[in-house]
Amino acid sequence: MKGSPSLLLAAMLSLPVMAHAAEPEQCKTVNFSDVGWTDITVTTATTSEILKGLGYKPRTTMISVPVTYKSLADGKNMDIFLGNWMPTMENDIKQYRDAGTVETVRANLENAKYTLAVPQRCTTRA
Numbered sequence: 407m408k409g410s411p412s413l414l415l416a417a418m419l420s421l422p423v424m425a426h427a428a429e430p431e432q433c434k435t436v437n438f439s440d441v442g443w444t445d446i447t448v449t450t451a452t453t454s455e456i457l458k459g460l461g462y463k464p465r466t467t468m469i470s471v472p473v474t475y476k477s478l479a480d481g482k483n484m485d486i487f488l489g490n491w492m493p494t495m496e497n498d499i500k501q502y503r504d505a506g507t508v509e510t511v512r513a514n515l516e517n518a519k520y521t522l523a524v525p526q527r528c529t530t531r532a
Contacts, residue, residue, distance in 0.1 A: 438466045439474040439487040446489035453488065471498050479507035494520055 436457055438450045454464035467484070469477065477484035479502045490499065490510055502508035 434461070435463045435465055437483060437485045438464060439477065439484050439489075440466050440468045441471050441474060441487075441489055442468055443489060449488045453486075471495065475499055475502050475508055478502065479505070481507070488514075491520060 436454075438454065440447055440450050450466055454466065457464045469484075474484065474487050475498050478487060492510075492513075499508060499510070503510065
C-alpha cells in the first residue's frame with residue numbers, strides 16, 4: 407500500500423483531538439476511585455496522565471471498595487475503578503452488575519495469582 411507515513415501518523419494523532427472536541431463539557435472531568443492499593447494507585451495515576459494529555463481533567467478520590475461500587479452505581483460521583491480483582495470481589499460487585507448499574511469492561515490481567523507470599527528465608531527452619 408502506497409501513501410505517506412507522515413500523513414498517516416498525523417491523521418492518527420489528530421483523531422483523539424477531534425473526538426474530544428465533540429464531547430460535552432460535563433464529560434471533561436473523569437472521576438477515578440482509588441482504594442489505596444499501590445498497584446491501583448499506579449494504574450490510576452498512569453491512566454490519569456494519559457487522559458490529561460487528551461484534554462480531560464482526571465480527579466482521584468480515595469474510598470473503600472464497597473463505597474467505590476455504590477458510587478459507580480449511582481452514576482453521580484464516580485466514573486472508573488481500575489482495581490476489580492475477581493473472583494475475590496464478586497460479593498462486592500454482584501448486586502450492581504446484576505442490576506446493570508456497574509459494568510466490567512474487560513480483564514486487564516489474565517491468570518494472575520492472588521495469594522500470600524513470603525521470602526524463602528522465612529520458610530526454612532534453622
